[in-house]
Amino acid sequence: MSTVEHLIETDLNRIPLVRRILEIMSEKGDAFTIRAFAARLGISREYLRLMTNGERPIAPAMLTKIAEGLGMTVVRLKQLDTVKQEQELQAFLKGKARTKVMIERAESIAFELVRLAQGATERAYSLKNLGRVQFLKQKYDDAHQTWLQALELAKSVYEKFEDTTLLHPITENLMISYCIRKEFSGAEEMLQHVERVAATNFKALGMIAYTRMRIQEMRGEIKLAREYAYRSLEYFQRTENSKQIGTAYINVAHFEFETGDYRASANALEQAMKYAEGFEDILVHVVKDYVKTLLKLREFESARSVIQTHENMAKDYPLYWGKLQIMKTVAFDDPSFADRLVQDGSANVQIRYFASKCLLEFYALKGNAEMALSYYEKVRIFSNTKSEFLEEVGF
Known part of the structure; x- marks a missing residue:
């Protein structure tokens, strides 16, 4: 999780x-x-x-x-000359499907809009969107530097026109990139800056709490991170933004899971599912985490129901679909689902590793030493970690 x-x-x-x-x-x-x-x-x-x-x-x-x-x-x-390009870029940024070709096209458009931009607001806006595309391409250093350029322009817009339309999203995205880079002093500077100009902006306050949650998580302070997750949720609830509220519930559920309160985690995920309807990229994450938590609670019938309800949707997200197939083996007490992934040479290597480990545990619990050993050999091929597959980082 x-x-x-x-x-x-x-x-x-x-x-x-x-x-x-x-x-x-x-x-x-x-x-x-x-x-x-x-x-x-x-x-x-x-x-x-x-x-x-x-x-x-x-x-x-x-x-x-x-x-x-x-x-x-x-x-x-x-x-008027950039309307179509901006619309195409926004459709990509807000869309659910993001193929490699689409990402390359989006980056090309974003660079062209930066080249054409004139005036502080247009330049800041175009740089903000370029940074978002770079972030989606996992070019985190490039995104960070792009957002820093955008920030200076957004600050000047705020100083001249008292307009925070760009200042807030740019600083909020920078808080995320500072956390990814583990530059906590830079993140704290952003937090203090946003706090000065966002006393009544609940979206911004939610991002501040979220960023402090991430910082504490990276420092290993899980209980403190959980407190900030709840604080972030409280602020986002006041924005009435379903996607942000659903995401905040996922983060609450994550820390409840990490501290061993699986029932509280499940409850948070139930709420997340309500808010994530209509946002498949978020909903598929919720479904995976919810099934995982139900398995921890040994509520197999509920886990089966959730899998069957959302399995078709998950097919559009191969990694999540693969993880659901692995957990389906546990929920249905049927090794065939995970085994098909192990045998599928085109499947993601990490998914094949998780599937092998699942089947190792499955047959070990059944007392079938021969089959357990065969999957142990497959586990060794993909990885040498020793934790239970449901507790693996990245599952």
Whole structure:
């Protein structure tokens, strides 16, 4: 059993036109102050000030003039040229299926959007999404550096416009990457920064508690980590975001399992299943953990029911499906399910190892020494660890 990451999602980046003009002017430096740019456009300073304050509408002809003055087209200024690319990237980031080809395509789009971006908000947004794609590709160092660049831009947006739309998800994702890198001092700095600007933002507070949970887990402080898991759950419940609440319940269940309270773990997973409906990538994780916990409780009939209800869904997730087949051997007292995985040369090596270990234990408990020995040899081929398969890291 393991915890699940709370990666934060945001919608398409649409920047108010006046603000976008100001951001691009600021990015271009002293030659584009209100006074200097007004002179360049051949209009009065006051006229430009009223337009950039939103006190006077910008006529189409004037918008064209402003865009040309900024060295861009109206289409680029209004971000109309990147809509399809952003929609495709968002569909990938929010989608359930992520093939290798799709990931490569998403990375290509993300890099192109970074190249096209102008102004602090658009640059921060494009870097945030590039970091997410890099994270999904397990390029954790690249994602971390990308998010650090995005953070500086998001900070400037917050300072100028008091807008935390990008600041929160970027800092929250950085908290995760700091934990993965085990840079706890960096994570703590992020936590303190978010706490200063997120006193009433329950999603951000949930991420703070989640990050402290991960830090304590990595330090081996499991009971303290469990406390933060519950605190994170309390905050996420106040967001009414089903996916985040379901994920928080998974993390609570993980620490209850780690501390040996299998009944509390099962109860948390029952709740997680309610919130994970509609999010198959989360639900399949819940199902696997729930079956595992039911087996620990020796509630075999319930485990069989859960497996049969969700088995077809799990087929789209080979690793989870394989683990369910292994546990099916225990739940149904039938070695054929795990054995098929052992004999399948195309199956994941770790899954074949878990299946072999399951069957070693299965036949040892049955008193069939000959069969147990045959699977012991297979276990040795795949690994030399000595723990019970249900307690293996990664199962």
